[in-house]
Amino acid sequence: MNGSVALAPDRDPRARPRATAVLIGIVLLWPVLQLSEFKPWVLFDAGNARVMANFLAGFVPPATSSDFLGLLLKATLETLAMATAGIALAFVIAIPLAFAMTYSLSISRIGPGPGRWRGEALRTAARAMLVLLRAIPEVVWALVFVRALGLGPAAGVLALAITYGGMLGKVYAEILESSDTRPARALLEAGSGRITALGYGLLPGAAQELVSYTVYRWECAVRASVVMGFVGAGGLGQLMDQSMKMLNGGEASTILLMFLMLVLLADALSAMLRRLLA
Amino acid sequence: MSLSLDAIGLTHANGQRALQCVSLAVDAGERLAIIGPSGAGKTTLIRVAGGSLRPSEGRIEALSANPWQLSASALKRWRSRIGMVHQAPPIPPRLRVVTAVLAGRLGAWGAGKALASLIYPADIAGARDALSRLDLADRLFDRCDRLSGGQLQRVGIARVLYQAPELILADEPVSALDPTLADAAVGQLMAQSVASGATFVASLHAVDLALKWFPRIVGMREGAMLFDAPASEITRAMLHELYATEGSVLPTQGNDPVALAPLTRVFPAAGAKVVPLARPGCR
Numbered sequence: 352m353n354g355s356v357a358l359a360p361d362r363d364p365r366a367r368p369r370a371t372a373v374l375i376g377i378v379l380l381w382p383v384l385q386l387s388e389f390k391p392w393v394l395f396d397a398g399n400a401r402v403m404a405n406f407l408a409g410f411v412p413p414a415t416s417s418d419f420l421g422l423l424l425k426a427t428l429e430t431l432a433m434a435t436a437g438i439a440l441a442f443v444i445a446i447p448l449a450f451a452m453t454y455s456l457s458i459s460r461i462g463p464g465p466g467r468w469r470g471e472a473l474r475t476a477a478r479a480m481l482v483l484l485r486a487i488p489e490v491v492w493a494l495v496f497v498r499a500l501g502l503g504p505a506a507g508v509l510a511l512a513i514t515y516g517g518m519l520g521k522v523y524a525e526i527l528e529s530s531d532t533r534p535a536r537a538l539l540e541a542g543s544g545r546i547t548a549l550g551y552g553l554l555p556g557a558a559q560e561l562v563s564y565t566v567y568r569w570e571c572a573v574r575a576s577v578v579m580g581f582v583g584a585g586g587l588g589q590l591m592d593q594s595m596k597m598l599n600g601g602e603a604s605t606i607l608l609m610f611l612m613l614v615l616l617a618d619a620l621s622a623m624l625r626r627l628l629a
Numbered sequence: 630m631s632l633s634l635d636a637i638g639l640t641h642a643n644g645q646r647a648l649q650c651v652s653l654a655v656d657a658g659e660r661l662a663i664i665g666p667s668g669a670g671k672t673t674l675i676r677v678a679g680g681s682l683r684p685s686e687g688r689i690e691a692l693s694a695n696p697w698q699l700s701a702s703a704l705k706r707w708r709s710r711i712g713m714v715h716q717a718p719p720i721p722p723r724l725r726v727v728t729a730v731l732a733g734r735l736g737a738w739g740a741g742k743a744l745a746s747l748i749y750p751a752d753i754a755g756a757r758d759a760l761s762r763l764d765l766a767d768r769l770f771d772r773c774d775r776l777s778g779g780q781l782q783r784v785g786i787a788r789v790l791y792q793a794p795e796l797i798l799a800d801e802p803v804s805a806l807d808p809t810l811a812d813a814a815v816g817q818l819m820a821q822s823v824a825s826g827a828t829f830v831a832s833l834h835a836v837d838l839a840l841k842w843f844p845r846i847v848g849m850r851e852g853a854m855l856f857d858a859p860a861s862e863i864t865r866a867m868l869h870e871l872y873a874t875e876g877s878v879l880p881t882q883g884n885d886p887v888a889l890a891p892l893t894r895v896f897p898a899a900g901a902k903v904v905p906l907a908r909p910g911c912r
Contacts, residue, residue, distance in 0.1 A: 458701065458705065461680075461681060462680070462682070462697065463683070464683075464696075464697070464704055465699070465700055465701045465704065466701045533717075533719040534720060534721050536719070537713070537715060537719035538732060538735055540679065540680070540681045540708060540713065541708055541711070541712070541713060541733070541735065541736055541792070542705050542706065542707070542708035542709025542710070542711075542735070542736025543709075543732075543736050543743075544705070544740055544743075546740050546743075547735045547738075547743040547744065548735075550743070550744055550747050551721075551724070551728065551732045551743070551747070552719075552721065553721075555721035555722075555723040555724045556721045556722070556723060558723075
């Protein structure tokens with residue numbers, strides 16, 4: 352090799368930086384635990400344990416009256432609709448932003464060629480947009496939209512679309528970046544456009560990961576709808592809120608069982624889609 | 630002139646000097662092999678010629694244009710006229726063979742046609758034709774992860790045959806193939822070059838393969854050109870000088886002494902020294 356200036360050192364040159372990083376990590380973590388009042392042993396105090404036990408005892412037996420089950424079914428469908436519509440809208444927001452942000456689909460970086468600064472600016476703008484979308488928690492958006500649109504799932508759908516759009520976009524870009532980017536690069540070097548390089552070079556390797564993350568986000572959206580229900584955005588959350596306020600533990604536990612089933616459903620769906628794409 | 634490199638120098642981002650003052654002129658339709666030990670800068674030179682790497686110094690002109698002075702859209706069109714065979718085929722394992730081959734024309738197709746072809750292949754006959762020249766037509770609808778390394782490499786070559794470029798660049802295109810297949814694959818690229826009039830520049834590790842197929846040989850060592858001569862004038866001394874760092878054995882495809890036999894005819898006088906190329910305009 353031309354100009355091998357110095358011999359490689361005998362010791363691993365990365366050992367010291369690595370040890371320093373671990374040390375800094377520990378030093379930073381300690382005050383964090385202090386600040387968050389992390390004292391798990393308090394849970395096992397006799398008094399606290401009894402309070403929790405009493406609270407949980409109210410949860411059995413689960414409510415099974417046909418009136419309540421009817422309400423539950425309606426609320427479940429509402430939650431599913433809210434989560435699905437929210438994720439679908441989030442998907443529409445996330446795709447173009449992730450596509451703009453993915454560095455491995457940049458043509459101007461090869462060389463670098465013409466349009467490099469424009470591309471850089473576009474990527475930064477997309478990244479900033481995604482940060483903005485996901486920085487505000489969905490509950491806050493829900494509170495805002497409930498005032499504008501009134502009580503009901505529509506506010507939840509919009510809140511989910513905005514926050515989850517930000518999350519999906521960021522993670523999509525990261526998944527595309529961490530899969531094998533050489534096929535896409537080779538296509539771009541042969542004059543292919545960005546969209547075709549995505550379809551022929553990146554998606555075949557990343558599709559499974561993208562789908563399973565999307566389904567997982569859908570599952571999160573189902574859960575998030577509980578919190579949003581508390582602020583009046585409809586669905587299982589609103590039902591849960593009413594049951595808890597009336598101190599009806601049996602109803603609450605039926606709702607929780609329903610959640611368990613929804614999560615199992617999401618799991619099965621994800622596994623099926625992954626198998627389909629394998 | 631199909632490709633002209635003028636005093637090209639390239640320093641990688643990590644400070645490693647990959648090319649120094651390489652000048653090379655290749656006529657349209659000419660066929661040329663670059664040989665040299667590993668780390669000599671063959672890959673870098675090929676990538677500079679294809680507009681994948683921008684040289685730190687010097688001027689490149691290929692297909693009547695300096696790629697680094699073109700607008701973004703003109704550069705894209707320029708790149709679509711160059712076909713590159715990679716050392717490791719850059720094909721996602723989940724892609725089907727037919728799609729991997731059709732990807733050769735992505736630069737020529739519109740986005741609509743290209744995306745539709747992901748759903749239903751746009752040109753099955755064309756892909757089959759390219760594959761059949763490499764004895765792979767029966768694997769048309771297999772997924773690429775079902776192929777062996779050598780088969781995948783041939784799919785990469787079929788992609789370039791299907792692309793039908795004006796300049797074929799190949800970076801150690803047959804290093805994953807056994808001698809018989811390697812010979813056939815280089816032969817197919819050569820046939821494509823002859824039939825379409827495309828210029829063909831390949832870097833090769835196997836000296837005998839280069840001498841058998843290519844009329845012009847460039848020897849590279851340590852980022853610089855050591856010689857540039859017609860294959861008939863290559864002597865054993867030149868080759869030993871080129872591969873001095875790799876010991877006394879010349880890298881060949883088949884370990885076949887016959888392939889190197891012609892060399893003995895032009896064996897130079899004992900002690901003849903290879904004179905490095907003059908480098909006008911270089912320090």
